[in-house]
Amino acid sequence: GDSVTQMEGPVTLSEEAFLTINCTYTATGYPSLFWYVQYPGEGLQLLLKATKADDKGSNKGFEATYRKETTSFHLEKGSVQVSDSAVYFCALIIVRDDKIIFGKGTRLHILP
Amino acid sequence: GAVVSQHPSRVICKSGTSVKIECRSLDFQATTMFWYRQFPKQSLMLMATSNEGSKATYEQGVEKDKFLINHASLTLSTLTVTSAHPEDSSFYICSTQDTGQETQYFGPGTRLLVL
Secondary structure, three states: OOEEEEOOOOEEEEOOOOEEEOEEEEOOOOOEEEEEEEOOOOOEEEEEEEOOOOOEEEEOOEEEEOEOOOOEOOEEEOOOOHHHOEEEEEEEEOOOOOOEEEOOOEEEEEEO | OOOEEEEOOEEEEOOOOOEEEEEEEOOOOOOEEEEEEEOOOOOEEEEEEEEOOOOOEEOOOOOOOOEEEEEEEOOEEEEEEOOOOHHHOEEEEEEEEOOOOOOEEEOOOEEEEEO
16 A cells, blocks of 8 residues: 655764665655754654656755655655754645555754 | 544535534544644645644634634644635645654544535
8 A cells, every 4th residue: 555664863964964864665656755854842843845757846955856766755854953853744645546654753852 | 553543534514514524633632633634636735733622723824713623632633624615625734743753643534525
C-alpha cells in the first residue's frame, strides 16, 4: 500500500550545520509530496510541497526535490539554527482519493 | 488497531444546519488535540489546537464562532461546524500526540459535504 518512510530521530546538530532528513515513499499513481513542521506545543504547519516530479519546494531556507526515480523527497537546509528545533513530518497525498499519509516524524535538536 | 477515531466518517447536510464531529483518542490520554482542514487535493491546514479543560486556540483566519471546539475529556474532542455552508465542504482531520513521542496519530478524517 501507499506509505511514507522517514529517518528516525532524534537528529542532533550544531548550529550552522548542514541538515538532511531522508524521506522515501511508495505510492500507486503520482502523489503530491509535503514536509510539515511541528514546533513544541503547536500543531503541524506546512513547510513546503512539490506536486510533480523534479519540482523543488522551498521555504525558510529548507528545500526538498521530488525525485520520482528514487521515490524520495529529502529535506535539506544549508545552515540550521536553534529555532529550527522541531519535529518534521514527510507526507504524501494520493491525488485520486485525497488521502494524506504521514511519516512517523523526525525530531531535530539544534545545539547553540 | 486505530489509535484515534473520528465519527462520523462522512456527512452530508443541508446549508444552514450544524454538524458535530467527534475525535477520540483510544490508547492514551491526550491533553492536546489538533484539528485540521484539508481542501480537495491540497495540504492540511491547521484550524485550532484543542486543550482539555480550556478554550481552544484558533489559527488566524479561522472563525471561532463558526467552528466550535470542545475538549470535554482527555480522550474526546468535538468540532461543531455551525450553520454550515457549501464552502465549508471539506475533509476534517484531528490528530493527537502521546507525550514525549514524535509520532502524530491522525484520525481517519471526516468528509463533510454541505448542499
